[in-house]
Amino acid sequence: MTGSHEDAAQVAAALRGEPGGHRALYDRHRQAAWRVARGFADFDADDVEDVVQEAFVRAFRSLAKLKEPARFGPWLLAITRNRSLSRLARRRAGRELADELTREAEVAASEARPDPDPEAGAELELVRRLIAELPEGPEKETVQLFYVEGALSARQIAERLGVGKSAITMRLERFRAKVKRRVLAEVARMRGEGS
């Protein structure tokens, strides 16, 4: 059974009230959610833990609204990123802005049309290729440290490299945008083929 099929089965189990369903989803996706949250250099270990916890609580509470249970992983990670952004906004600009940003789980869960599904594993291969194509320099170094080696948080990388936290967050976000542009191009290509 593939990961997404397992997710679908565990979402169904959780919705039936079987306690193992929640636990299996948590065990399979906690690490990825944690990696998303620690990509924000403004966050310390406490923030990361809080964001991860909040994301799972929100996801589990909205599980019944999830239209594609096999997509639990991407959905959870979108919630995690939104919880991170909300937390940053709350910190930087007060609660009003944060409230505007808090429309993730419900919106993401209720979107009507399924995404076109680029080939399974294609994104991972794409990411590897994009990293290899990056010119040697601070961005590549940061991307290698954070995404490939994975031992340091964005904040720890800022400390190690002796640069500001916002610079590290920007480098990571710039690379993410590059990946997202390429994934979006693939989505557009598939739509262009009428799929």
Place this chain on the structure above:
Amino acid sequence: MHLTEPTYLSLLDGAMPVAEARALAAHLAAGCEACEGWLAGRTVADRLDGVVDGALAALAAGEAGAGHDLEFARITRALAPPRAARRWATGLAVAAALALAGLSGLMLRPGETGRWDGLKGTGAQVVPLRLRFLVLVPAAGAAPRIEKGVSGQAVPPEASLQFQVELGREADVVLARAAAGAAEPFFHARLPAGRTVISVAGQPAAYPLARLSGAQRFLALAGEQPIEPADVERAGRGAASGGGPGQPISLDAIEVQVH
């Protein structure tokens, strides 16, 4: 054609005409800094972000960041329905909650499901509580090394832990070490809302780990009313093998591996 919010949403929603999608695909595949900048500046994440983050998170090997029982217990407690609704919960629901909590070692008793809530935030039913800690490791001839602690981490026996308690509102607070089915309280005071560094006689205090080894679990209990020794004892038993406090009390716990 550069990306805009309507263009982006129409693509994701499948509403974009085929010819337009084909043109956009070519534009994005060729590379466009303006579109990349626009994507980087979006302040709301969606499923596509989830796909991208999933691929990025899959790059690194290793077990760092894997889940742990204490956090899962907190999530489970936060998922419990509001207290008024709980009175009407079916036996099956109670049994399911018990089975979940049992995984963590922080079990709830039937009929007491409304009495625990370690989650921060406005959704909390009792005093929102979070136990945090710093790890202080002495260094010869230098100031001690201080780092934020993360539950589950390994610490050397010469280290000590400086605890911090975060409360949603003013509360009576007890800190205790859970050991062999009992709780050994080492701090008891009424604390204000917000984050408080645990102090003794006005000085930040640290809990020494010397003479301890293996997994060490520390508990924080908070209640609006004074916490009684019997509550602490029950919490100690709960942290070891089940059971829970007998009055509305919040619980949080952290664990370190001393070696």
